[in-house]
Amino acid sequence: MKFSPLVQELIDSLRCLSGVGAKTAQRMAFHLLERNRHGGMKLSDALGRAMDSIGHCQKCRNFTEQDLCDICQSPKRQLAEIICIVESPADVIAIEQTGEFTGQYFVLMGHLSPIDGIGPDDLGLDTLAKHLASGQYKEMILATNPTVEGEATAHYIADLARESQVSVSRIAHGVPVGGELEYVDGNTLSHALSGRKNYSA
């Protein structure tokens, strides 16, 4: 005994969403069918168009439905001498929201992960090597996550840059501004200590 074929197909299809197991998929399907058919229709439509027409920016690899993303199309940014390497499109947004950065980005769409079979080619590092060799950039900021994988990826990319004339920096890690010392994890505190700076009041 199963649900009707189409109900079962909907439940099974929902499991392609990351983090959605059998019970959650069932709850989602019933909720849509019973309370939000309009939302379900809109999702079906958005999904279809997104899967079909969202690709990667030819320059920075961020998701876009155009050949070049808005940032890479901006005339000011095309002359930038700094390129910032991030793991995900969400990181681009986080950095843009600071208003502190006006250079270009390169979005890895992940990090090196030999276990999952994700190597340099999957992160577009061949494209990045060409950007670095072009002579446009003076500095590359490594803004990968401060995780084991993010550090390993940063390390690998730093080596890439050594062949070109690009200086390499890494975003600072330490105690979050506004955070209280006693609630900061030990690893972060170690980083904050070893990365201490001269203080002139």
Added chain:
Amino acid sequence: MKFSPLVQELIDSLRCLSGVGAKTAQRMAFHLLERNRHGGMKLSDALGRAMDSIGHCQKCRNFTEQDLCDICQSPKRQLAEIICIVESPADVIAIEQTGEFTGQYFVLMGHLSPIDGIGPDDLGLDTLAKHLASGQYKEMILATNPTVEGEATAHYIADLARESQVSVSRIAHGVPVGGELEYVDGNTLSHALSGRKNYSA
């Protein structure tokens, strides 16, 4: 600064799924775009067809893409003298899997919940009243959940049946078979005690 329009639309649309917040929707969208376009396409298709053509069984209210669901179409079941009231399609499947029940079902698709504006009409109790008045049924089993709302709903439906000649029963509540007493919650244990039966070894 936002994601590209279509990426943002996909993220926003995913939030119509129950339990999906902004961060989760973003993670789901990136996962589909980067790792599972095929799954995303299949989901779009299944969603569209499901929202369009799944309705309620005219007899038992369960989800089906036909006028009557498979159970209500079964000739044997059409003669059944017992009707079992459940809250959700998943409950029908759970009871079918026991193989112990061969009667008909009535699926409330929820429970009475004045706070959420869900009253008797939303649960199809007018239809149920007609079934009970038809003279076909000798017994109605109340299998709503043993929650406050489920009990209140069972109580309301039992009153409905009093007007017809249908006897009303409630599924037993107690210690789960195979469960250990010390891990059973107090409420269940109270039910198990007050519902104790004569024991003849």
